[in-house]
């Protein structure tokens with residue numbers, strides 16, 4: 146039976162990079178993880194072991210560090226675009242590059258006392274992780290998807306869930322006042338052309354949080370749509386938002402065995418299983434995504 150090579154790519158996953166910018170004695174840090182994946186004329190390496198077309202993954206790792214020194218790391222999307230274009234433009238055998246970056250936030254440890262207070266001492270932030278995936282193709286097109294993950298949010302009221310299907314297996318009681326909590330994973334696709342990625346990130350995050358807090362929720366699905374809709378109505382550079390939101394269930398504990406009432410105050414925060422609500426919200430004239438989400 147004939148066998149052929151299917152889609153393939155190769156690269157260096159999870160290159161850890163910390164870049165320190167020294168602004169006098171005030172330092173700034175950028176803490177990122179970079180992954181690159183290249184594809185193109187890679188038949189020979191798979192079929193015969195001829196490595197002539199292969200830019201080693203070790204070189205890809207080195208390129209990340211060299212580019213961090215030469216160009217700095219400002220917005221992760223811009224750094225990913227720089228890398229992706231470099232691989233395609235410098236290597237005739239590379240037709241397509243995918244670069245993904247995660248960024249972890251650090252807060253300054255405040256206070257002027259001590260050696261590093263306020264200037265070069267940091268504490269890892271409890272904030273979400275910022276993400277991006279950039280594709281660059283030999284046909285010249287670049288796609289940028291920005292995102293965040295691990296953004297944990299909770300509304301202690303303003304959420305109900307009722308009117309759902311009741312079949313012979315349904316035991317869930319309708320509720321008119323519940324805790325709604327989730328860990329938001331959001332990714333948003335930029336329209337072609339450069340965006341102000343830093344401002345865009347801050348504003349999309351603000352939209353997501355604002356819509357979560359301000360939507361009176363009849364379901365997590367409704368909240369998800371409201372969050373995506375708020376982003377698209379606010380940010381012109383974004384054409385599609387994809388959200389994945391686990392329902393972090395908070396179950397009211399029955400305290401009657403102890404002679405106590407429980408007026409929506411004491412909850413068991415279950416970690417599994419959890420409902421997983423996923424969806425995308427997009428402009429009706431959104432251009433074709435091509436490989437953007439791959």
Ligand SMILES: O=c1[nH]c(=O)c2[nH]c(=O)[nH]c2[nH]1
Pocket residue numbers: 306317363364365366392420
């Ligand atoms: O917001 C919700 N959506 C659901 O689809 C669902 N299903 C469920 O058991 N609880 C909830 N909550």
